[in-house]
Amino acid sequence: MKGLVYGGPGARSWTEIPDPAIRDPRDAIIRVDAVTICGTDLHILAGDVPEVKPGRVLGHEAVGTVVETGSGVGGLTTGDRVLASCISACGICRFCRDGAYGQCRGGGGWILGHLIDGVQSEFARIPFADLSTYKLPERVSNEAAVLLADILPTSYEVGVLNGRVRPGDTVVIVGAGPIGLAAVVTARLFSPAHIVVIDKAENRLQAAKMFGADTTVLAGTDDPLSAVRSLTADLGADVVIEAVGTPQTFELCTALVRPGGRVANVGVHGKPATLHLEDLWIRNLTITTGLVDTYSTPKLLDMLVAGQLDLGHMVTHRFGLGEFMRAYDVFADPARSGALKVVLAG
Missing domain, CATH: 3.90.180.10 (Medium-chain alcohol dehydrogenases, catalytic domain)
Structure with a gap:
C-alpha cells in the first residue's frame, strides 16, 4: 500500500x-x-x-x-x-x-x-x-x-472550555485557520456577546464571518488592541483563544485580555514565547495550555x-x-x- x-x-x-x-x-x-x-x-x-x-x-x-x-x-x-x-x-x-x-x-x-x-x-x-x-x-x-x-474537540476542549466561555463574554480568537474557525463555531454554543477574530489573511476573516464572528481584524492593517478595547469599554476581552502557535500571537493574546480574564492557548508552539510576568503578575490572569x-x-x-x-x-x-x-x-x-x-x- x-x-x-x-x-x-x-x-x-x-x-x-x-x-x-x-x-x-x-x-x-x-x-x-x-x-x-x-x-x-x-x-x-x-x-x-x-x-x-x-x-x-x-x-x-x-x-x-x-x-x-x-x-x-x-x-x-x-x-x-x-x-x-x-x-x-x-x-x-x-x-x-x-x-x-x-x-x-x-x-x-x-x-x-x-x-x-x-x-x-x-x-x-x-x-x-x-x-x-x-x-x-x-x-x-x-x-x-x-x-x-481533531479540530472540533481541540477547539472546544482546549479553547472554549479551558477558556470558560460564558454567556455575554467578549471572546477574541487569534488565528482564523481551521482550529480558530472551529473555535468560532463552538464558542457560539455559549452565547457570547461578541466574537472577534484576528488574522492576517482577508479570505480567512471572510470565512470567520461566515461561521459566526461578529467582528474581524486584519492583522498588520488594523490595530487589534484598539478594536477589542472599543468593544469592551477599554477593559479587554473576557477570553482570548490563541490558535496560531507563534511567540507574537501568544504575546498579543496576553495584551488583549482584561484583568481577571482567561487566555486559552491552543496553537502548537515550535519556539519559546515570552511570558511578560513583569506586566501580567498584577492582572489576575488565567493562562491555560492543553492537548486535546x-x-x-x-x-x-x-x-x-x-x-x-x-x-x-x-x-x-x-x-x-x-x-x-x-x-x-x-x-x-x-x-x-x-x-x-x-x-x-x-
Missing part, C-alpha cells in the same frame, strides 16, 4: 510502505475512506516536533471502514464505519480514568502520526480500537465526521447529528487519496489557495 512518509524537516513523499498488521489484541485495521491534513502536520514538517522521526507515516484524522480486529476488540466488527480519533486511550491508566486521554500513560495519547504510523495511508492500524474509534451513523458524511477527529483529550467527541457527534454544528463550509478542497503531495502544497499555502480544510477520499 502507499502512505505519506515524513523524511525529515521539509521532506515528505507518497510512497510504498508495508501493510499494517495487528500487533496487539486491542488493535483494529481500517481502510482509510477519508483523511485530512492538520496544521500540526505542517509543524512536524517544519521540524517543530522532534519526537517524529524520519520514516514515520503522518496523519491523525481519518474516517475508515474496519477490515480486521484483534482478539481483544469487543465493540467493533468488520464493515463498521468509524471515526478514528486523533487521541488513543488505553482506558486503564490514571489519566484515562480521569478522562484525560491525551495524557495517557498506557501507550496512548497523541501517538498516531507522532510516535507510531498515522492514518495518511490506504490502510491504518488503530490501537485501543474500542476506546479510540466511534461508530458513525449513516446520516453523517465522511467529510463532516473527519472534522471531529477528545472526551467531548461523543457529545460533538450528537450535536452534529442534531444539526447544531454547521461545518458545511469548512472543507474547501477535495482530493483523491493518491494526491497527497498536491494536497499538502495547497494546505500549506492558504494565502494563495484559500484553503481551510482539505479532505482526501479513497
Whole structure:
C-alpha cells in the first residue's frame, strides 16, 4: 500500500510502505475512506516536533471502514464505519480514568502520526480500537465526521472550555485557520456577546464571518488592541483563544485580555514565547495550555447529528487519496489557495 512518509524537516513523499498488521489484541485495521491534513502536520514538517522521526507515516484524522480486529476488540466488527480519533486511550491508566486521554500513560495519547504510523495511508492500524474509534451513523458524511477527529474537540476542549466561555463574554480568537474557525463555531454554543477574530489573511476573516464572528481584524492593517478595547469599554476581552502557535500571537493574546480574564492557548508552539510576568503578575490572569483529550467527541457527534454544528463550509478542497503531495502544497499555502480544510477520499 502507499502512505505519506515524513523524511525529515521539509521532506515528505507518497510512497510504498508495508501493510499494517495487528500487533496487539486491542488493535483494529481500517481502510482509510477519508483523511485530512492538520496544521500540526505542517509543524512536524517544519521540524517543530522532534519526537517524529524520519520514516514515520503522518496523519491523525481519518474516517475508515474496519477490515480486521484483534482478539481483544469487543465493540467493533468488520464493515463498521468509524471515526478514528486523533487521541488513543488505553482506558486503564490514571489519566484515562480521569478522562484525560491525551495524557495517557498506557501507550496512548497523541501517538498516531507522532510516535507510531498515522492514518495518511490506504490502510491504518488503530490501537485501543474500542476506546479510540466511534461508530458513525449513516446520516453523517465522511467529510463532516473527519472534522471531529481533531479540530472540533481541540477547539472546544482546549479553547472554549479551558477558556470558560460564558454567556455575554467578549471572546477574541487569534488565528482564523481551521482550529480558530472551529473555535468560532463552538464558542457560539455559549452565547457570547461578541466574537472577534484576528488574522492576517482577508479570505480567512471572510470565512470567520461566515461561521459566526461578529467582528474581524486584519492583522498588520488594523490595530487589534484598539478594536477589542472599543468593544469592551477599554477593559479587554473576557477570553482570548490563541490558535496560531507563534511567540507574537501568544504575546498579543496576553495584551488583549482584561484583568481577571482567561487566555486559552491552543496553537502548537515550535519556539519559546515570552511570558511578560513583569506586566501580567498584577492582572489576575488565567493562562491555560492543553492537548486535546477528545472526551467531548461523543457529545460533538450528537450535536452534529442534531444539526447544531454547521461545518458545511469548512472543507474547501477535495482530493483523491493518491494526491497527497498536491494536497499538502495547497494546505500549506492558504494565502494563495484559500484553503481551510482539505479532505482526501479513497
